[in-house]
Amino acid sequence: xxxxxxxxxxxxxxxxxxxLLKLDTKKLMPLPYLDAEPPVKPPPESWLEKYDLSLDWHSxxxxxKPKTEQEKAELVRRFLSGLGKLFDPQxxxxxxxxxxxxxxxxxxCQTCSEACHVFVASGHQEIYRPTYRSEILRRLxxxxxxxxxxxxxxxxxxxxxxxxxxVIRLMEVSYRCNVCRRCAQVCPVGIDNxxxxxEIRKLFSQEMGIAPKELYAKGTRQHLKVGSSTGMSVGGxxxxxxxxxxxxxxxxxxxxxxxxxxxxxxxxxxxxxxxYLSWPENPGAFAVLFDAAGIDYTLSSEPVGYxxxxxxxxxxxxxxxxIGLRHVQIAKKLGVRKIVVGECGHATxxxxxxxxxxxxxxxxxxxxxxxxxxxxxxEIVKSGxxxxxxxxxxFPTTLHDSCNIARLMGIVMPQRNVxxxxxxxxxxxxxxxxxxxxxxxxxxxxxxxxxxxxQWRKKVSERMKTKQILEAFRDCLDPSQPKYVIAxxxxxxxxxxxxxxxxxxxxxxxxxxxxxxELIVNAMADLPKPFIELEFISNE
Amino acid sequence: MxxxxxxxxxxxxxxxxxxxxxxxxRYASLPVFLRWELYPVxxxxxxxxxxxxxxxxxxxxxxxxxxxxxxxxxxASEVFLLKKLKDYNQFGLxxxxxxxxxxxxxxxxxxxxxxxxxxxxxxxxxxxVNFLGPVAFISGAFGSLGLILKRVGNDKLGSYTTPEDYFxxxxxxxxxxxxxxxxxxxxxxxxxTRALIKQALFFEASPLPVPFWVWLHLLLFELFLIxxxxxxxxxxxxxxxxxxxxLWDDAFKVKDSPLDRKIAKQLSYIVSWAGPHIVPGKxxxxxxxxTDGGGEK
Numbered sequence: 001x002x003x004x005x006x007x008x009x010x011x012x013x014x015x016x017x018x019x020l021l022k023l024d025t026k027k028l029m030p031l032p033y034l035d036a037e038p039p040v041k042p043p044p045e046s047w048l049e050k051y052d053l054s055l056d057w058h059s060x061x062x063x064x065k066p067k068t069e070q071e072k073a074e075l076v077r078r079f080l081s082g083l084g085k086l087f088d089p090q091x092x093x094x095x096x097x098x099x100x101x102x103x104x105x106x107x108x109c110q111t112c113s114e115a116c117h118v119f120v121a122s123g124h125q126e127i128y129r130p131t132y133r134s135e136i137l138r139r140l141x142x143x144x145x146x147x148x149x150x151x152x153x154x155x156x157x158x159x160x161x162x163x164x165x166x167v168i169r170l171m172e173v174s175y176r177c178n179v180c181r182r183c184a185q186v187c188p189v190g191i192d193n194x195x196x197x198x199e200i201r202k203l204f205s206q207e208m209g210i211a212p213k214e215l216y217a218k219g220t221r222q223h224l225k226v227g228s229s230t231g232m233s234v235g236g237x238x239x240x241x242x243x244x245x246x247x248x249x250x251x252x253x254x255x256x257x258x259x260x261x262x263x264x265x266x267x268x269x270x271x272x273x274x275x276y277l278s279w280p281e282n283p284g285a286f287a288v289l290f291d292a293a294g295i296d297y298t299l300s301s302e303p304v305g306y307x308x309x310x311x312x313x314x315x316x317x318x319x320x321x322x323i324g325l326r327h328v329q330i331a332k333k334l335g336v337r338k339i340v341v342g343e344c345g346h347a348t349x350x351x352x353x354x355x356x357x358x359x360x361x362x363x364x365x366x367x368x369x370x371x372x373x374x375x376x377x378x379e380i381v382k383s384g385x386x387x388x389x390x391x392x393x394x395f396p397t398t399l400h401d402s403c404n405i406a407r408l409m410g411i412v413m414p415q416r417n418v419x420x421x422x423x424x425x426x427x428x429x430x431x432x433x434x435x436x437x438x439x440x441x442x443x444x445x446x447x448x449x450x451x452x453x454x455q456w457r458k459k460v461s462e463r464m465k466t467k468q469i470l471e472a473f474r475d476c477l478d479p480s481q482p483k484y485v486i487a488x489x490x491x492x493x494x495x496x497x498x499x500x501x502x503x504x505x506x507x508x509x510x511x512x513x514x515x516x517x518e519l520i521v522n523a524m525a526d527l528p529k530p531f532i533e534l535e536f537i538s539n540e
Numbered sequence: 541m542x543x544x545x546x547x548x549x550x551x552x553x554x555x556x557x558x559x560x561x562x563x564x565x566r567y568a569s570l571p572v573f574l575r576w577e578l579y580p581v582x583x584x585x586x587x588x589x590x591x592x593x594x595x596x597x598x599x600x601x602x603x604x605x606x607x608x609x610x611x612x613x614x615x616a617s618e619v620f621l622l623k624k625l626k627d628y629n630q631f632g633l634x635x636x637x638x639x640x641x642x643x644x645x646x647x648x649x650x651x652x653x654x655x656x657x658x659x660x661x662x663x664x665x666x667x668x669v670n671f672l673g674p675v676a677f678i679s680g681a682f683g684s685l686g687l688i689l690k691r692v693g694n695d696k697l698g699s700y701t702t703p704e705d706y707f708x709x710x711x712x713x714x715x716x717x718x719x720x721x722x723x724x725x726x727x728x729x730x731x732x733t734r735a736l737i738k739q740a741l742f743f744e745a746s747p748l749p750v751p752f753w754v755w756l757h758l759l760l761f762e763l764f765l766i767x768x769x770x771x772x773x774x775x776x777x778x779x780x781x782x783x784x785x786x787l788w789d790d791a792f793k794v795k796d797s798p799l800d801r802k803i804a805k806q807l808s809y810i811v812s813w814a815g816p817h818i819v820p821g822k823x824x825x826x827x828x829x830x831t832d833g834g835g836e837k
Contacts, residue, residue: 008699081814090809093571093824100570101782105775108700109637111629126696135700157702184578186628188618189775190782195576206813221817317574318811318818321828338598352594353575353792357803358828361795369600379597410579410592410790434579434590 009136010159012173013166017048020127020169021056023456027123029463033470033477034503040459043452051451054165055172056127060212060445060453063168072164075208079167080144082207083137086199087145094317094358098192099199103138106131106191112183117437117464118176128460130183133173134196136160171210174200178442178461179314180403185435198443201315211315212448219311219444220319224326227303228273229311237306240276241299244284251284252527258287261334262298268336269297269373270327270351272344272490273307274447278539279493282343285517285531286373292524293380298334305330308347309490313354314444324355328363328370338369340376343515345402345489346442348372349409372405374488377520378414381421389525390422395482395534397423397519398472400465400496401436402489410434415488415516422523423486425476429468437464439487441495457495458502466499469511477509482534485513497539506536545755545762546740552762559769560777567781572802577790582614583607584790592790600792611788618779620645631697636686643680643716646672651737651761654730658738670730674723680716684709708773715760722753733758 011020023040031037043057051062066072085091086099108131113119116130126132135157142149142158149158160166177197184192205211213219223229232240241258248256259265269290275282290297300306304326312320328351331339341348352370361367380386399419405411412433419426431437439446440462448457473483485500487493496513505511512534522531580590583606593599617623622641626634650672657665688709691701727733732754735746740758768774793800807825811818818827 078814085813089571091812093806093809094574095576097567097570097573097781098576098786101567101778101786105772105778105782107772107775108697108702108705109625109629109633110631110697110700111625111633114630115628131700152704155703155707157704181578184787186624188622188624188629190779190787192576192578192782192786206815206818208814209816316815318813318815318824318827321824322830325828338600353577355574356793357572357574357799358807358824359793360804360807360825361793361800364795364800365792366600366794369598371597371599372594375595375597406590407579408577409594410577410581410584410586410590411595412579412589412591413586414595 009139010161012136012169013161013163014054015163015165017052017054019054019057021125023056023058023122023459025459027125028459029121029123029467031463031467031470031503033474033509037503041452041455047451052165052168053451055169056176056456058452058456059172060175060214060448060450061171061210062451063171063210066164075164075167076162078208079203080162082203083141084145085207086203087141092317095195095199098195102134102191102193102196103141105189106134106138106193107189108135109188112187112193115182115186116177117180117182117440118178118461121463122460127173128176130177130193133170133177133200134193136166136170137196137200170200171204174198174204175212175448176456176460178403178438178440178445180438180442181407182403182435182437185407198315202317205316206318212444212450214447214449215311215314215444216316220316220323223304223307223309223311223323224319228307229309230273230277230307232273232276232307234301234303234306237273237276237301240280244276244280244287247280248284248288251281251529251531252288254288254291256287256291259298260301264335265296265298266337267295267297267340268331268334268338269299269340269342270305270308270347271299271342272309272347274309274490274494275342275344279490279515281518281532282515285515285521286342288521288524288531289377289380289386289517292386293383294385295376295380297340298336300330300334302330308341308344308351310347310350310355311444313346313350317358320350320355321358324350325359325363327351328355328359328368331368332363338371340371340373342373343488343490343517345404346491349404353409372409372411374405374411374414374418374516377516378417381418381520387525388422388520388523390424390523392523392525392530393423393519394425395484396425396427396473396476397484397486398427398429398469399432400429400439400469400485400487400492401433402487402492403436403438403442405489406436407434415486418516418520419486422519427472429472437468439465439489439492439495440499441491444491446491446494446498454498458498462495462499462502465495466503466505469499469505470509473509473511479508479510482510482512484519484534485511486516486519487513488516500536501538510534512536541755541759542736542739542746542750545736545758546743548759548762549740552765556765556768560774563769563774564777564781567778568785571806572799573786575789575792576786578787581788581790582610583788584610611784615779615783618783619776631690631694633687633690636683636690638683639679640683640687640712643676643678643683644712646676647680647716647719647761650676654734654737655741658734658741673719673730673733677716677720677723681713681720684713684716688713704772708771711764711767715757715764718753718757718760722751722757726751726753
């Protein structure tokens with residue numbers, strides 16, 4: 001096999017089960033204020049026999065090893081078929097222009113590399129460089145689909161060896177990027193290597209039906225068939241609402257009836273259904289706040305309508321359009337004036353930004369507006385309609401910005417205005433706002449728990465956020481003082497729970513996490529006792 | 541050879557302009573894509589902290605204000621200062637890239653002034669032209685050479701660099717280098733260059749003998765003009781699309797707007813992806829409307 005000098009793209013095609021990279025904690029970016037961390041565990045032999053883990057001994061998908069030459073050839077054939085469709089205007093009108101420009105005009109200056117938290121946190125491992133996977137796709141496209149590539153071959157970089165190993169490893173490496181698009185933010189030419197990761201995933205999902213089961217089989221498929229990506233049925237949703245109403249009573253002494261399927265309400269509020277199961281105090285806090293502020297809203301009990309997530313965003317445009325369309329159709333049927341999305345970053349961006357251009361005109365944002373809940377929070381706090389007592393939140397807090405909300409929607413100040421009004425000991429992370437780092441759970445990583453992928457997530461993609469959190473609280477690490485990381489996003493909260501548990505931040509430093517609305521309600525002066533308890537419940 | 545250089549000048553300018561326009565139109569005519577903006581968006585009044593109109597409750601009902609000047613300032617800082625490369629590149633490419641880019645800008649300005657000077661028979665530019673030429677050559681040659689050496693000398697950069705990338709830099713270096721040699725060796729006052737430019741503009745025989753290095757430099761510049769729109773170096777124009785038309789495109793869709801009509805047309809495109817959840821032969825809108833999500837094949 002032909003090898004290139006230095007980094008060899010053709011290593012991706014190596015016909016060996018030996019991984020291209022074995023993670024080693026000693027080579028990862030050092031973390032401050034932590035003396036030791038759990039070592040990286042290799043996968044069990046039984047997995048290595050069954051699955052192709054030859055990228056880095058981790059996988060969120062677990063592709064079974066092809067057994068016959070025919071199966072191997074079929075993988076390559078289907079990949080090439082999908083690659084062609086990726087560059088076809090009918091099949092990929094949704095992102096073709098951005099993809100073409102990114103493919104044709106990357107200057108290979110590597111300016112984007114240091115902006116990538118995965119690459120930096122991994123100790124600058126080459127296979128995680130944001131241009132690595134893009135360069136392979138770029139060269140393959142040129143090689144198989146352009147006259148210059150066919151004619152000039154290696155002179156224009158069209159020299160990638162394509163075999164089933166490369167296909168599997170390329171799919172895997174597309175799931176080593178959070179698609180936070182921090183790389184695109186610093187590109188001098190405006191090229192978007194983050195998009196390429198998503199386009200590779202899309203090729204695999206839309207053409208080959210290969211995607212992490214949490215995004216596909218148990219994600220979009222389950223969402224459309226059962227009603228929620230959590231598997232929660234309509235009955236389950238109604239039970240969850242009853243539980244939350246009881247919980248509100250216990251926490252506040254108030255008897256609040258959460259409105260469901262109220263026709264003609266001003267707002268359809270859509271939560272990430274993961275909140276109902278993992279953090280029911282979050283939708284509960286919404287109910288308390290909206291009740292106190294006199295907001296006219298409703299939840300929906302229709303399948304899909306009670307779960308705001310849309311995992312199509314991470315890997316599949318067809319599923320993206322299907323789920324988004326159902327959300328907006330449900331709002332139209334209820335006759336609400338607008339949709340407000342709860343504390344979920346990707347759901348907010350999907351409904352408010354991305355899916356606007358996959359709907360017919362009468363479902364446009366101009367007809368059925370979609371908004372984040374964060375500006376509404378600030379309107380409520382600013383209005384003074386609720387008496388708030390900041391001393392109830394008198395503990396150190398820091399704010400994690402969801403990439404989807406800050407960098408990709410430009411919603412930066414409302415949440416800060418709220419926090420500054422109700423949290424006396426607030427301090428920023430560095431960097432923050434639109435320049436923030438991803439929590440490490442972005443693009444679905446937070447919910448992807450197949451095989452040993454959680455280990456990779458904790459060690460690599462959540463590492464930079466761990467560092468930021470520790471540095472934000474460096475002046476108050478004393479464990480006698482509880483500290484709170486605000487994450488107004490369900491997936492981000494999942495990542496916080498993950499990293500706090502893995503690195504022992506609660507045990508060592510009493511660092512915990514939670515949403516923003518809980519803090520607002522916690523500051524409500526007329527509640528008899530605090531709404532939140534500063535504690536940490538691990539998911540392990 | 542002077543005659544070839546003279547005629548080729550017209551061909552080069554025509555190719556540079558027409559192919560450049562054609563390529564831009566080709567890219568611009570690709571389908572409208574899903575919103576994919578990235579903040580800070582400099583045309584937003586709140587761009588200083590990365591904010592957007594979506595920070596407002598009921599933003600759909602409110603008037604939106606775009607500041608074109610913000611976009612122009614941002615673009616100018618990229619074009620003239622290469623700001624992102626300066627702020628974020630870890631390989632020390634900025635000083636060389638800056639010199640090379642300014643070499644190109646000054647080289648184009650130099651040729652433009654030479655043409656204007658010849659066409660309008662103006663002598664006022666003489667001093668400026670005699671100054672700009674050497675500055676462009678030295679700056680561009682030093683920058684190109686520096687970038688080549690950086691890529692050759694750094695394994696991380698080098699392994700991503702294709703022969704085509706090196707060719708682009710060597711080609712640029714040759715244009716600047718030949719200019720530098722022509723100036724220092726054969727045409728210190730640019731009289732011969734002026735004569736050749738006049739010959740090209742007016743199809744008149746040059747009153748002066750044109751030295752080898754002078755016509756070689758012009759020939760290389762003309763070939764470079766022809767090559768430019770076909771190559772990755774065309775990114776100078778592409779930035780308008782990547783920034784202004786993609787990363788800064790934060791417009792939401794309004795019913796019955798031109799954008800809405802374009803999207804409606806694209807929703808009628810046929811989907812032929814082969815995934816198990818996709819029903820072949822249906823339009824994008826029909827796929828989206830499948831209430832059971834298309835089932836599984």
